[in-house]
Amino acid sequence: MNPKLSNRINAMATSATLAMAAKARELKNEGKDIIGLSLGEPDFNVPEFVKEAAIKAVNENYHSYTPVDGYADLKQAIITKFKRDNHLTYTPNQIVVSTGAKQSLANLAMVLLNEGDEVLLPAPYWVSYSDISKLAGGVPVEIPTSINSDFKITPESLEAAITPKTKMMIYSSPCNPSGSVYSIEELRALADVLVNYPDIIVISDEIYEHINFTEIHASMATFEDMKNRTVVVNGVSKAYSMTGWRIGYIGAPEWIARACNKMQGQITSGANCIAQRATITALENSPSKIQFMVDAFKKRRTLILDLLAEIPGFKTNIPQGAFYVFPDISYYFGKTLNGTIIHNASDFSLYLLEKAHVATVTGEAFGDPNCIRISYAASEENIVDALQRIKVALV
Ligand code: PMP
Numbered sequence: 001m002n003p004k005l006s007n008r009i010n011a012m013a014t015s016a017t018l019a020m021a022a023k024a025r026e027l028k029n030e031g032k033d034i035i036g037l038s039l040g041e042p043d044f045n046v047p048e049f050v051k052e053a054a055i056k057a058v059n060e061n062y063h064s065y066t067p068v069d070g071y072a073d074l075k076q077a078i079i080t081k082f083k084r085d086n087h088l089t090y091t092p093n094q095i096v097v098s099t100g101a102k103q104s105l106a107n108l109a110m111v112l113l114n115e116g117d118e119v120l121l122p123a124p125y126w127v128s129y130s131d132i133s134k135l136a137g138g139v140p141v142e143i144p145t146s147i148n149s150d151f152k153i154t155p156e157s158l159e160a161a162i163t164p165k166t167k168m169m170i171y172s173s174p175c176n177p178s179g180s181v182y183s184i185e186e187l188r189a190l191a192d193v194l195v196n197y198p199d200i201i202v203i204s205d206e207i208y209e210h211i212n213f214t215e216i217h218a219s220m221a222t223f224e225d226m227k228n229r230t231v232v233v234n235g236v237s238k239a240y241s242m243t244g245w246r247i248g249y250i251g252a253p254e255w256i257a258r259a260c261n262k263m264q265g266q267i268t269s270g271a272n273c274i275a276q277r278a279t280i281t282a283l284e285n286s287p288s289k290i291q292f293m294v295d296a297f298k299k300r301r302t303l304i305l306d307l308l309a310e311i312p313g314f315k316t317n318i319p320q321g322a323f324y325v326f327p328d329i330s331y332y333f334g335k336t337l338n339g340t341i342i343h344n345a346s347d348f349s350l351y352l353l354e355k356a357h358v359a360t361v362t363g364e365a366f367g368d369p370n371c372i373r374i375s376y377a378a379s380e381e382n383i384v385d386a387l388q389r390i391k392v393a394l395v
């Protein structure tokens with residue numbers, strides 16, 4: 001804490017995913033043989049057809065500031081994608097393109113939350129929801145779940161968490177970090193509670209939409225009685241392996257989209273013009289073009305679950321999407337491993353980094369202190385090697 005800095009930044013936690021990735025990178029640079037399973041980013045190259053679109057955009061001299069909310073033809077491609085993949089109908093003034101889904105989420109928190117407004121976070125939740133909400137003055141309210149219910153909330157637990165101060169709920173399905181996928185029936189049951197609280201805005205983070213092994217993606221926004229207060233957040237980072245290209249977007253009620261546009265106009269302006277052009281091509285193509293990545297993730301999921309089953313003390317659900325496993329490792333709490341006492345998940349994750357040279361992320365950052373997150377967006381070879389190292393470090 002530096003008193004010269006604002007209270008705002010002093011109160012903010014560093015992103016645990018990015019911090020662990022930075023630490024792993026630092027150790028690698030020192031010559032240590034680290035296997036990084038901390039960061040959720042596909043290890044595939046950007047598909048050729050997307051790269052070609054970016055090169056074409058450079059050669060066509062795209063270089064200027066874009067409209068703050070995105071090129072009109074990109075917004076049209078997003079509208080077509082929403083219709084094709086999600087049966088959702090939007091008009092252009094309901095779409096805002098941002099510098100990654102992370103900015104989309106930050107915009108939403110900044111335009112919707114007032115000081116003291118409560119934000120429901122089904123736990124475990126993606127690491128940044130909580131600090132983004134706090135930055136905007138919100139108060140995160142975790143809705144606990146358990147591994148036995150596949151880390152999903154129920155209508156009863158949702159209802160119990162709602163208070164007169166509840167302004168918003170943010171969740172992801174497929175979920176980072178648990179890999180859980182809500183079915184249409186499960187979402188409907190949650191919507192049946194929410195219809196009684198018309199002032200609550202739902203932020204449905206669907207960035208892992210295509211990495212879904214159930215093959216059925218459901219969205220709260222498809223319910224007629226929820227659409228006018230549900231915001232869908234999506235982007236190309238995960239599905240098209242475009243994490244560094246930084247394009248995310250929302251489909252939202254018009255009044256919210258307009259506010260996000262206004263916010264973005266003062267903070268970043270429109271997203272990168274070349275990445276926007278390439279995103280048009282990415283979205284216009286059939287999702288079948290990226291099926292090979294989804295198939296690879298599914299194979300790796302089976303591999304990592306099989307390998308984890310051989311290590312004592314790892315209790316997992318069966319993730320149905322995204323590319324993470326989120327094992328409960330509380331079995332190790334209070335135990336001494338090679339002279340190191342494991343008090344909590346952070347100690348455990350650090351121990352794995354130091355002794356096994358495998359980077360994971362503590363579950364504490366995701367609102368579940370009994371777990372760690374392991375990303376299997378890595379080669380099969382690295383997964384096998386990492387799990388072997390973990391096994392050896394734990395005996
Ligand atoms: N939401 C979730 C659930 C994520 O895992 C991520 C990871 N990056 C994001 C949003 C942000 O994605 P982007 O790269 O588009 O900012």
Ligand code: GLU
Pocket residue numbers: 015017018038039040041102127128176
């Ligand atoms: N979303 C990824 C993750 O959870 C990328 C890192 C980040 O943006 O925090 O690891």
